[in-house]
Amino acid sequence: MSPRSASVNEELRRRSRERLLQATLELVGERGYDATTLGDIADRARSARGLVSYYFPGKRQLLQSAVHRLMHRTLEEALEREPGTERGNERLARAIDAILGLARDQPVLMRTHMAGILQAEGFVQCPEQQRLAALLRDTVVRHGTLDVDTDYPMLRAVLMGAVFSMLVPGVPMRLAPMRAELFRRYDLEWQWGFPPDDEDDASSDGSPAHGRPADFSRYFEPLSPAVNGERAGQPK
Numbered sequence: 520m521s522p523r524s525a526s527v528n529e530e531l532r533r534r535s536r537e538r539l540l541q542a543t544l545e546l547v548g549e550r551g552y553d554a555t556t557l558g559d560i561a562d563r564a565r566s567a568r569g570l571v572s573y574y575f576p577g578k579r580q581l582l583q584s585a586v587h588r589l590m591h592r593t594l595e596e597a598l599e600r601e602p603g604t605e606r607g608n609e610r611l612a613r614a615i616d617a618i619l620g621l622a623r624d625q626p627v628l629m630r631t632h633m634a635g636i637l638q639a640e641g642f643v644q645c646p647e648q649q650r651l652a653a654l655l656r657d658t659v660v661r662h663g664t665l666d667v668d669t670d671y672p673m674l675r676a677v678l679m680g681a682v683f684s685m686l687v688p689g690v691p692m693r694l695a696p697m698r699a700e701l702f703r704r705y706d707l708e709w710q711w712g713f714p715p716d717d718e719d720d721a722s723s724d725g726s727p728a729h730g731r732p733a734d735f736s737r738y739f740e741p742l743s744p745a746v747n748g749e750r751a752g753q754p755k
Contacts, residue, residue, distance in 0.1 A: 536574050537739045538564035540647075543585040544628060544735045552582065552631045579635050580643050586632040587647035589625070592738040593617050594654050597713070607662040608705075612712030614658045615701050618678045620713070622685040623694050625733065630686045633679070662705070677701065 542563035546555040557578055561568040575581040597617035598610055622629050636642055656671045664670040681701060684692040694715055702709060 534740075535564070535566050535570050538566055539571060539574060539581065540585040540588055541735050541739045543581050544589060544733075547582060547585075547631060548625060548628050548733060551627060552578075552635075557581075579638065579640065580645070583632060583635055583643040584645045584647045586628055587643075587645060587651050588738055589628065589735065590618065590621060591647060591651040591654060593621055594651065598654070598658070605661070607658075608707055609711050610658050611662040611705055612702065612707045614655065615678070615698065615705075615707075616712040616715075619681060619685065619694055619698055619701075622682045626686055629682055633683055633686065636679075677704070 539560060542560045543555075546559055546563055550559075555578075557571045558568055560578075560581070561571050571581065575584065594614055594617045597613040600613070604610060604613075642648070652671075652675075655674060656667060659667055659671045659674055678701075681692075681697050685694065685697060698715065699709070701707075702711075
């Protein structure tokens with residue numbers, strides 16, 4: 520049996536990391552953070568348990584990277600959604616709607632993520648977070664700014680505060696008034712972005728919607744055709 524090429528080994532390592540991130544979103548979304556172990560995540564990802572500690576220092580860091588991937592790809596989808604636009608105001612409206620929509624649709628993941636940021640280890644500066652930051656920073660630039668180094672951290676802080684307010688147990692802020700406040704702050708028209716309807720805004724008791732089924736697979740890349748082809752040629 521001929522050994523795998525270096526490029527194939529690298530691709531397989533990358534794919535193992537992808538599966539771990541996806542499994543983390545699925546399991547924490549289904550069970551919650553405390554009920555999900557690193558062993559559970561490795562088993563769901565069909566990966567060796569040692570790979571988890573190889574790629575991530577711990578469960579908290581793994582979850583933050585996974586949620587940052589979810590936020591980055593959700594934001595990217597919103598900005599690229601048809602009809603496409605280069606208008607700065609419309610792109611900022613879409614960005615706000617993307618993040619608020621995650622708080623509504625994935626409350627367990629987003630609440631756990633926010634709680635993790637407040638732990639002693641704080642904000643994880645991982646590659647996933649850096650991609651999210653670059654996309655938000657570009658949105659601020661396109662919206663128009665004289666000082667992106669001030670305005671980008673402010674947008675990030677405002678969005679984090681909005682998500683926190685929507686997820687406070689017992690007294691959650693509804694999506695529509697929170698969206699209206701942010702749109703007023705940035706002088707955006709209500710019809711821009713993806714305005715919510717009453718059903719999207721909240722459940723019947725006024726709390727955020729919970730447990731919406733989610734397929735996270737589109738946020739994670741499959742093996743490349745070349746790698747699949749080389750693996751297929753390997754003896755079983």
